[in-house]
Amino acid sequence: MERPLTVLRVSLHHPTPGSATFAYVPPQVEHDASPLLVGRGPDAHLRLQLPRLSRQHLSLEPYLEKGGARLAFSLKVLSRKGSVWVNGMTLRFLEQVPLGAINRVAFSGVQMVVRIEGGTSLEAFVCCFHLSPSPLIYRLRAEETDERESVPQEQPPPGSGQGAPDHLGFLHSPLQPSPGGAPEIPLQREPLDGALS
Template identity: 35%
Template structure:
């Protein structure tokens, strides 16, 4: 079998596998506007926005409790790594976003490791990065998880209480409850400062 010498070799693209969990996802209505189980090619220079506003966001969650623009993923490169890397930015002024348990304020960014747990409202989003060689584009693939990824990863993270568009949450007086994953070690302490739970 003869192979054409003029056909360009197809570069393997980096893929962000984004798996979502929400306690009320059984009907799949929350994800009806997301392209589940399908890879989508995106340009590396364009930010990937997730939220409920179909005009402003690349991917949409059909949930009125999600901010119009919730978060953004941005590809970037460094001189000392051949891989395409990604950062996440909190675009919500009213809702909290955590990355592996660390809270991001409005417009704050964090680098995403190869595997990251992002939480906002009642959503948990597990992102895994599959590295590729392509420099100008990457792929995104959405899926659903049957159980919360925080349980699988054994993470004890603050329970994220959804913040409605009014920005008020009267149920907990602004102090997030903690999810218990078993007994804490004796030397661990929890301090509250300005209504935020700080873990050492």
């Protein structure tokens, strides 16, 4: 009997309207248990058309935790050009961090949210991609992910009580069909408790 695959639901946003940034993003990719590469190079599994992005900018790396029975994932920075912002932490070349169930990532103007839905297969996983016309992440204090680019920052409404310097949240978004036709789960505003350990 075949074991169910872990699913990574990856939402992507770039502030440039009508850009070709996501021209090569497929609706879904089934991948073996090797790292999934993100970058602008032809060998990237998630290929983004941004001139300041490295050919291999970052990778999502599956691994088996000690005593674990399911794939876990980490994010590793492969670019020397800039930093990658992950769940409140800034990572530089060859640094990596384990991912949780919901992860907020920003690099070179791209906002990415990765949700992990665990399966029992250890041989492969599936990535489902959703392109969002609306920003996915806001930060009260600008923590640039690339020193050479600026990303417009959205501020929370006045009086929202969310004044912590490193607070992140999702913006509400209506149900939107994914490229495969199934509705995407709406992103909800959630408080984040400072830096993750």
